Amino acid sequence: MGLLEQIDRSRLPEHIAIIMDGNGRWAKEKGKMRFFGHQSGVTSVRDVVEGVVEAGVKYLTLYTFSTENWNRPKLEVSALMELLVTTINKETKTLMENDVRLNAIGDLKQLPARGYKKLQEAIEKTSGNKASTVTLALSYSSRWEIVEAARKLAAQAAKGEIRPEDINEGVFASQLATAGIPDPELMIRTSGEYRISNYLLWQLAYAELYFTPKLWPDFRREDLFEAIIDFQKRERRFGLTSEQI
Template identity: 45%
Template sequence: MSASIPYTPEELTQRGLQSERLPRHVAIIMDGNGRWAQQRGLPRIEGHRRGVESVRRVVEECGRLSLDQLTLYCFSSENWKRPPLELDLLMNLLRWYVVAERNEIMRQDIRFTTIGRRDRLSPAIRSEVDQTIEMSRDNQGLTLCLALDYGARMEMVEAVRDIASKAARGELSPSEIEEATISDHLYTAGMPDPDLVIRTAGEMRISNFLLWQISYSELWVTSDPWPDFREAQLYAALREYGQRQRRFGGLNESK
């Protein structure tokens, strides 16, 4: 099966987008699944199931837009505090997703990967995740990264421990430690930093997500919960991103 066909410049223009003004890496904090369900008198897991359809739609669209990477905050290290029944259902949904979407991942030429801790995921889930990672390793399209059991503070703690251990063994001098040294020891080593971070459900916080990597990312928030997030909201975020001037701490040339 062939990969999804990227949009032409004319098709991008029809959508109010320009390829040179698109972010290369979009990260999304997917929020509001449980509230979406509760507002409709449904179990919270129904919101998560509906959210899978949003994942499908956004992943395919990002592929057709020829973005380099899409990182989705699926399960935080703090989410383990949720009720056991909801956790079981979430883990089953995750396992189902990485199996059910394999054909689409290959059809769309997506390279699948994850960041976060692995030791608290069940062996069955780790096995399915690894299989999807391995089978898509050589794909050349969009990189789809799922943040699973992820917490930015723990990520940085583990990076510091690793760097300190190398320094203690004499493999690294403290004077040689630079920003790149830290970046190379994070879960995201080798990945580009996000250009754009999208948060759904109107929440105005980062929630321990990619704290190091998003230092200069543009932020865009929508009041729509994740189950209602579709192409229209994605385009709105991308259009606004395309109108912003990214200064990285500097000034516009005109100022």
């Protein structure tokens, strides 16, 4: 029996978030420039997106480029932005074939104009797709997102549009970049690192965390299926006891 057949379709995580880590190390191990790893990582993205559709997972969020990544060497950042444009051009056809809707969160206006334009075009073109929604976290950090949400609520309160005492978890979540998307139930990080790295800090409050030593360019849909199977073996208590569940 293959891994896909071992997945219990009645207990799927509705939303999986992934930190795609290890591109640079993968390239270095092969005596290549870091950018070679980023290019190779695109193949993993394609395979995992198709795997998500096969498994029936409705939401996938990929940590694509953090706000901190802008501090990397200028040549690497420029190459990554060019790769973004190239990838969107090539992969929109794959998204359409798999009925996948593209979404993006983050400080997107920081992207180069051409990259931002191509991204918006792909989001519009795939907007009617329904099998799964893939969100790219681009120029994103969770602290940035939380501060932005607080600013929005502060501005509303200053205008008298909301009272501070009316602000609760639901109201706050409605101001986050992920508003309208269920919180991830499973977060996967590749490369053997055990950090969340400023990623979806609010949304991951009750997510199951799965760490794998595989570097991102080696990660494939079978690895995704293994993570889902591991998730389904866990008891999710949300603060309750086993007896209460």
